[in-house]
Amino acid sequence: xxxxxxxxxxxxxxxxxxxxxxxxxxxxxxxxxxxxxxxxxxxxxxxxxxxxxxxxxxxxxxxxxxxxxxxxxxxxxxxxxxxxxxxxxxxxxxxxxxxxxxxxxxxxxxxxxxxxxxxxxxxxxxxxxxxxxxxxxxxxxxxxxxxxxxxxxxxxxxxxxxxxxxxxxxxxxxxxxxxxxxxxxxxxxxxxxxxxxxxxxxxxxxxxxxxxxxxxxxxxxxxxxxxxxxxxxxxxxxxxxxxxxxxxxxxxxxxxxxxxxxxxxxxxxxxxxxxxxxxxxxxxxxxxxxxxx
Ligand code: GLP
Numbered sequence: 264x265x266x267x268x269x270x271x272x273x274x275x276x277x278x279x280x281x282x283x284x285x286x287x288x289x290x291x292x293x294x295x296x297x298x299x300x301x302x303x304x305x306x307x308x309x310x311x312x313x314x315x316x317x318x319x320x321x322x323x324x325x326x327x328x329x330x331x332x333x334x335x336x337x338x339x340x341x342x343x344x345x346x347x348x349x350x351x352x353x354x355x356x357x358x359x360x361x362x363x364x365x366x367x368x369x370x371x372x373x374x375x376x377x378x379x380x381x382x383x384x385x386x387x388x389x390x391x392x393x394x395x396x397x398x399x400x401x402x403x404x405x406x407x408x409x410x411x412x413x414x415x416x417x418x419x420x421x422x423x424x425x426x427x428x429x430x431x432x433x434x435x436x437x438x439x440x441x442x443x444x445x446x447x448x449x450x451x452x453x454x455x456x457x458x459x460x461x462x463x464x465x466x467x468x469x470x471x472x473x474x475x476x477x478x479x480x481x482x483x484x485x486x487x488x489x490x491x492x493x494x495x496x497x498x499x500x501x502x503x504x505x506x507x508x509x510x511x512x513x514x515x516x517x518x519x520x521x522x523x524x525x526x527x528x529x530x531x532x533x534x535x536x537x538x539x540x541x542x543x544x545x546x547x548x549x550x551x552x553x554x555x556x
Contacts, residue, residue, distance in 0.1 A: 279457050279459055296392030327445075391454065411447045458486060468483065
């Protein structure tokens with residue numbers, strides 16, 4: 264798990280966009296998992312700039328979004344499909360037919376959720392998944408008590424999430440109560456995870472996710488189980504991190520760390536990776552590979 268602390272929102276947005284851009288440059292046919300909410304907007308703006316000024320090419324990319332409100336179709340200005348069009352798709356050269364957002368309207372949600380999972384699998388899986396974090400620690404719409412093995416399905420929002428998201432709707436009572444969301448299990452299958460967190464409202468959620476126990480009560484804590492996950496956190500959101508100084512120390516020491524070449528992945532990406540005892544790594548007790556990258 265990498266913890267990247269930025270001075271402010273702008274810094275983490277640019278750093279996360281650079282990581283996304285690298286995935287697309289390394290693999291022009293990359294499958295991108297995308298997120299909504301206010302936090303990723305800065306990252307999307309930077310991706311748009313990279314497309315416009317530096318030719319970052321999305322023409323062969325496929326995208327899958329995390330979630331959608333039940334009852335809103337793509338033309339509703341609070342639907343997540345609409346959000347993606349406005350904040351990213353219309354300003355880059357992704358083919359709209361290659362963009363996917365779960366259906367918020369369906370006669371058979373069980374079938375449409377299964378079809379979404381199948382489509383992700385058929386596309387070869389998600390290469391990099393962007394995530395925000397709810398104030399209650401949720402990722403996508405996996406509210407507290409969501410199984411860490413959950414798949415794309417219907418969920419009921421908590422009152423806290425409804426209140427948090429009411430700012431985007433005309434009236435609080437317009438916020439949908441139900442949603443469709445990728446499950447935590449679905450998210451953990453992405454090859455790489457990038458979580459963005461910004462602002463004082465996220466301090467508890469960030470601390471629980473990074474330093475708390477892995478628990479369905481804070482579904483972002485599931486990132487601790489992933490072999491390639493990174494938290495991009497601005498200083499304002501770090502207020503409750505006990506090990507903040509250590510994360511900053513790791514960041515400062517990064518350029519001097521021994522070179523590390525990723526072994527080719529042969530197993531499922533959710534498998535825990537153990538240190539190769541033969542590897543030539545510094546030998547502090549308890550030091551893990553992720554401590555030095
Ligand atoms: C919603 C979305 C999440 C997002 C969260 C936080 O609940 N489903 O994916 O992470 O909002 O949103 P914001 O970034 O606006 O705080």
